[in-house]
Amino acid sequence: MIAHFSQIATVFLMVAGLYVVIARGNLIKKLIGLSLFQTSVYLLYILPGKVLGGTAPILDAGYSVYANPLPHVLILTAIVVGIATLALGLTLVVRIKEAYGTIEEDEIFAKDGPRAKVDPKVSKASVSPLNKTGRGGKSA
Amino acid sequence: MRLDVVLHVTTKFILAPLLLFALYVQFHGDYGPGGGFQAGVIAAAAIILYGLINGLGPAQKIVPVGLLEVLIPGGVLIYLSVGIAGMLLGDNFLDYNHLAHDRVHGQEWGVFLVEIGVFVTVFSTMIAIFYAFAGRRRS
Amino acid sequence: MIATHLPVLLILAPLLGAVLAALSRNGFAAWLIALVASALTATFSLALLWRVQAEGVISYRLGGWAPELGIEYRIDAVNAFIVVLIGIVAFLTMIFARRSVLAPERIAWFYTMMLLCVAGLLGISVTGDAFNAFVFLEISSLSTYTLIALGRDRRALVAAYQYLIVGTIGATFYVIGVGLLYLITGTLNLGLIVERLGAIESSRALIVAEAFIVVGIGLKLALFPLHAWLPNAYAYAPSSAAVLLASTATKVAIYLLARFLFTVFGGHVDVGQVPLGSILIGLSLAAMFIPSAAAVFQNDIKRVLAFSSLGQIGYITLGLALANPTGLTGGLLHLFNHALMKGAAFMAIGAIVLRTGTAKLDELSGIGRTMPWTAGALTVAGLALIGVPGTSGFVSKYYLILGSMEAGLGWLAILIVASSLIAVLYVGRIVEVIWFREPALAAREASEAPGELLLPMLILAGVTIYFGLDAEWPAGLASAAAQALLGVAR
Numbered sequence: 001m002i003a004h005f006s007q008i009a010t011v012f013l014m015v016a017g018l019y020v021v022i023a024r025g026n027l028i029k030k031l032i033g034l035s036l037f038q039t040s041v042y043l044l045y046i047l048p049g050k051v052l053g054g055t056a057p058i059l060d061a062g063y064s065v066y067a068n069p070l071p072h073v074l075i076l077t078a079i080v081v082g083i084a085t086l087a088l089g090l091t092l093v094v095r096i097k098e099a100y101g102t103i104e105e106d107e108i109f110a111k112d113g114p115r116a117k118v119d120p121k122v123s124k125a126s127v128s129p130l131n132k133t134g135r136g137g138k139s140a
Numbered sequence: 141m142r143l144d145v146v147l148h149v150t151t152k153f154i155l156a157p158l159l160l161f162a163l164y165v166q167f168h169g170d171y172g173p174g175g176g177f178q179a180g181v182i183a184a185a186a187i188i189l190y191g192l193i194n195g196l197g198p199a200q201k202i203v204p205v206g207l208l209e210v211l212i213p214g215g216v217l218i219y220l221s222v223g224i225a226g227m228l229l230g231d232n233f234l235d236y237n238h239l240a241h242d243r244v245h246g247q248e249w250g251v252f253l254v255e256i257g258v259f260v261t262v263f264s265t266m267i268a269i270f271y272a273f274a275g276r277r278r279s
Numbered sequence: 280m281i282a283t284h285l286p287v288l289l290i291l292a293p294l295l296g297a298v299l300a301a302l303s304r305n306g307f308a309a310w311l312i313a314l315v316a317s318a319l320t321a322t323f324s325l326a327l328l329w330r331v332q333a334e335g336v337i338s339y340r341l342g343g344w345a346p347e348l349g350i351e352y353r354i355d356a357v358n359a360f361i362v363v364l365i366g367i368v369a370f371l372t373m374i375f376a377r378r379s380v381l382a383p384e385r386i387a388w389f390y391t392m393m394l395l396c397v398a399g400l401l402g403i404s405v406t407g408d409a410f411n412a413f414v415f416l417e418i419s420s421l422s423t424y425t426l427i428a429l430g431r432d433r434r435a436l437v438a439a440y441q442y443l444i445v446g447t448i449g450a451t452f453y454v455i456g457v458g459l460l461y462l463i464t465g466t467l468n469l470g471l472i473v474e475r476l477g478a479i480e481s482s483r484a485l486i487v488a489e490a491f492i493v494v495g496i497g498l499k500l501a502l503f504p505l506h507a508w509l510p511n512a513y514a515y516a517p518s519s520a521a522v523l524l525a526s527t528a529t530k531v532a533i534y535l536l537a538r539f540l541f542t543v544f545g546g547h548v549d550v551g552q553v554p555l556g557s558i559l560i561g562l563s564l565a566a567m568f569i570p571s572a573a574a575v576f577q578n579d580i581k582r583v584l585a586f587s588s589l590g591q592i593g594y595i596t597l598g599l600a601l602a603n604p605t606g607l608t609g610g611l612l613h614l615f616n617h618a619l620m621k622g623a624a625f626m627a628i629g630a631i632v633l634r635t636g637t638a639k640l641d642e643l644s645g646i647g648r649t650m651p652w653t654a655g656a657l658t659v660a661g662l663a664l665i666g667v668p669g670t671s672g673f674v675s676k677y678y679l680i681l682g683s684m685e686a687g688l689g690w691l692a693i694l695i696v697a698s699s700l701i702a703v704l705y706v707g708r709i710v711e712v713i714w715f716r717e718p719a720l721a722a723r724e725a726s727e728a729p730g731e732l733l734l735p736m737l738i739l740a741g742v743t744i745y746f747g748l749d750a751e752w753p754a755g756l757a758s759a760a761a762q763a764l765l766g767v768a769r
Contacts, residue, residue, distance in 0.1 A: 078454065210302065217302070
């Protein structure tokens with residue numbers, strides 16, 4: 001249990017983030033969940049990169065054991081991607097707020113109302129929980 | 141906000157060290173944790189802090205939006221040019237071996253120049269994000 | 280010198296073009312840059328195809344670092360095939376994009392985003408590094424979200440937001456899968472992963488990795504139950520962005536799926552207890568019927584086409600699921616043909632929207648009389664969607680039917696034909712309205728689309744017919760690609 005603590009923390013963050021994305025109707029909260037979800041992946045990569053007793057991977061005569069630098073480099077890239085996604089997502093939310101006057105998902109769908117039930121077939125067929133986030137098919 | 145003397149004075153003291161620290165992180169990237177990403181964010185934080193305290197207008201006087209729109213693609217252009225320079229010297233894209241008289245120095249130069257490109261783009265992108273949000277009025 | 284650097288030049292052209300377009304800050308200059316950059320890309324992609332056909336697999340080491348450490352671009356028959364498709368479609372789209380754009384101060388950024396999207400898509404196609412594929416995936420996705428949000432309708436914003444959420448979850452799932460693969464094998468290079476997976480017999484982590492990767496890419500390619508983001512995204516995006524997305528974005532995701540299913544998990548298509556092949560056949564069938572049926576009830580032509588795309592993706596994934604040379608050839612050929620026909624169809628809609636301001640079917644009756652060429656291109660594309668003999672759609676469906684016969688699944692062949700009948704319904708509806716009804720007000724006031732819109736549209740429509748009559752070139756490419764994919768699996 002203790003030995004797997006880091007994995008448990010990772011998976012907890014992952015599931016918590018995904019849950020927030022699916023379960024919350026507030027667009028900002030969804031983005032926070034998404035961020036959390038992405039963050040868990042950073043942990044997934046970085047934790048195994050730690051070498052016990054290793055130093056930072058910088059060439060120096062005094063040390064011979066280094067942490068694996070590759071996961072850090074990868075995750076630096078992933079963090080940048082995450083920032084870009086979050087910034088773009090927030091920008092869209094600001095624009096949505098300006099256009100609709102609300103950031104609650106159900107209120108937005110209600111405003112573009114008449115079209116809300118364009119294709120009952122597809123929405124009924126959605127079996128995956130992930131589909132909740134992509135409710136676009138039913139709504140607009 | 142304008143009357144808040146404490147904030148104003150503190151900011152004045154912080155700004156210069158912040159920018160200096162950004163440069164330190166940028167150039168110390170070879171020997172310790174650091175590099176263009178981190179330095180760009182720190183430098184942008186200085187401008188953003190200035191914008192928070194003095195308002196968007198004065199901040200945009202220091203770093204105008206037009207300049208940002210040049211800097212964002214400009215940084216990528218620096219990165220691409222370094223890569224293409226490697227190609228012109230007969231190596232693969234982003235191979236820095238022949239940028240200087242020997243391999244080690246070539247790599248050092250290559251990474252150094254690319255990090256400058258990274259710094260420029262990250263710095264300007266962060267400020268652009270701040271401007272984009274700060275420029276919107278509450279509706 | 281250019282020949283050896285082709286793989287990276289392919290990406291550099293649109294990337295450098297994007298930077299210059301952003302720096303130009305002038306709509307027309309940006310368009311010219313975009314046009315030149317995409318023309319170069321198309322040229323490079325054809326040259327690359329030619330080189331791959333002559334020399335076999337090409338490997339390019341970025342920065343001169345060998346695979347374990349560095350990123351390798353690896354191009355074989357499969358990548359070359361996809362790259363040519365993207366290159367050509369991107370070039371035609373850029374010609375088309377001259378007219379159909381929006382507020383003047385944003386135009387330069389619009390072309391920047393288009394080029395970035397192309398660069399990302401090409402990057403996914405050429406890279407031989409799993410994580411690099413993720414980075415390119417996000418480059419193309421982020422620019423796609425921006426492009427969709429540029430649509431005129433406010434619903435474009437919501438569509439972009441939803442795609443952002445779903446797309447990011449998909450990409451993150453993919454990274455989780457890649458991370459697990461990295462933990463198992465200690466490398467991110469696809470070739471090395473394949474080598475090292477051989478030593479690992481059914482590890483649980485491998486199954487999880489495969490599940491994450493398939494679901495993640497499935498979200499990106501709008502595999503049936505994960506498709507809800509797609510119709511809105513296509514319907515509200517600006518016309519030229521919709522063309523680019525509809526004909527390339529999902530296709531590249533399908534390529535990535537094929538790459539992982541066959542090349543990486545090649546020996547293990549059914550890892551552990553997961554009969555992935557049968558699941559994929561089931562989902563493909565569902566996609567062929569359910570969204571196609573939904574397409575029949577749409578009023579907005581863009582949405583009809585978007586739902587039809589979902590159905591057509593079903594045919595392509597069916598080809599992947601069959602996993603025999605003929606079926607896979609059919610799937611890949613359909614990928615190619617569908618990109619061309621959907622491109623033509625979305626261009627036609629774009630032209631109609633430009634002239635009439637609407638894509639609603641009931642307002643467009645009789646549009647064929649005032650915009651005969653545009654409506655003609657739409658009709659040709661529609662016939663190809665059905666799979667009428669003489670259009671490219673027929674050839675690829677024919678291969679698919681042969682493939683299912685070969686796999687001993689005769690009933691699949693019947694279902695393929697049956698699902699094509701649904702396409703008859705939605706295409707028939709469009710054809711009936713645009714040609715045979717009395718012109719409505721919108722149609723009477725419209726005039727034929729301008730030349731720069733007609734040219735790429737008619738090229739795509741013409742090619743759709745040409746490849747229906749003489750499919751040797753694309754079928755040869757697709758079959759070489761299928762053999763390359765399956766060859767590793769053996």
